[in-house]
Amino acid sequence: MDLTLKIWRQEGPKAKGKMVDYKVTDISEHMSFLEMIDVLNEQLVAKDIEPVAFDHDCREGICGMCSMYINGEAHGPDRGITTCQLHMRMFNDGDTITIEPFRANAFPIIKDLVVDRTSFERIQQAGGYISAPTSGNTQDANAILIPKHDADEAMDAASCIGCGACVATCKNSSAMLFVSAKVSQFALLPQGKIEAADRVLNMVKQMDTEGFGNCTNTGACEIECPKGISLTNIARLNREFLKANL
Numbered sequence: 001m002d003l004t005l006k007i008w009r010q011e012g013p014k015a016k017g018k019m020v021d022y023k024v025t026d027i028s029e030h031m032s033f034l035e036m037i038d039v040l041n042e043q044l045v046a047k048d049i050e051p052v053a054f055d056h057d058c059r060e061g062i063c064g065m066c067s068m069y070i071n072g073e074a075h076g077p078d079r080g081i082t083t084c085q086l087h088m089r090m091f092n093d094g095d096t097i098t099i100e101p102f103r104a105n106a107f108p109i110i111k112d113l114v115v116d117r118t119s120f121e122r123i124q125q126a127g128g129y130i131s132a133p134t135s136g137n138t139q140d141a142n143a144i145l146i147p148k149h150d151a152d153e154a155m156d157a158a159s160c161i162g163c164g165a166c167v168a169t170c171k172n173s174s175a176m177l178f179v180s181a182k183v184s185q186f187a188l189l190p191q192g193k194i195e196a197a198d199r200v201l202n203m204v205k206q207m208d209t210e211g212f213g214n215c216t217n218t219g220a221c222e223i224e225c226p227k228g229i230s231l232t233n234i235a236r237l238n239r240e241f242l243k244a245n246l
């Protein structure tokens with residue numbers, strides 16, 4: 001396939017960015033989207049042009065690094081996947097593809113397609129943990145029985161990879177889906193009960209401090225989330241928040 005790419009180029013956090021057109025040739029439909037950008041970058045380097053900066057690590061849908069807005073959708077035109085899992089067979093020879101960074105005030109651009117998502121880390125640090133003593137004998141497995149339904153729901157919430165697609169997709173740049181997943185994974189389990197009130201209050205406070213917007217229940221985040229994190233987690237976050245305030 002030969003493609004035209006319209007890519008956001010920005011030299012640094014303070015620089016003025018702009019969309020730049022590139023032609024890329026010899027793209028196999030079996031390549032991943034990131035491999036296609038690798039090919040583009042090789043072709044740019046051969047022409048002495050600065051390669052496009054983009055984030056990636058695992059390239060298998062685990063780390064959540066490959067944040068990219070492709071043709072107006074976070075992680076591109078497929079469902080339940082990250083950009084690294086997007087295949088070029090989703091596109092046609094001769095297509096024009098628009099590629100932008102995730103845009104949100106709380107995700108400032110570092111360079112080209114790379115954004116700073118450390119705001120998520122600070123939210124996690126505010127309460128996304130349990131403090132269990134690790135000295136002494138290890139507790140027997142299954143000593144605390146957990147209903148299967150709760151265990152499954154906690155596991156589903158814990159599958160959030162912190163990619164930020166929910167924020168980039170939301171018209172308010174709300175981080176409620178992310179925060180609700182991180183609160184729910186503990187709220188559903190007995191080990192998470194002890195610090196439950198402090199956790200939800202501190203994480204929501206940090207979310208607001210970072211400048212994320214409010215949730216207005218459009219549901220766009222759930223549709224674009226590569227891990228299928230459900231809006232029911234946001235309802236649980238609201239309940240946990242109310243309980244903590246009472």
Ligand code: SF4
Binds near residue numbers: 177181227
């Ligand atoms: S809730 Fe979904 S879209 Fe949001 S950070 Fe987690 S995995 Fe990504």
Ligand code: FES
Binds near residue numbers: 062
């Ligand atoms: S590179 Fe890790 S999820 Fe895409």
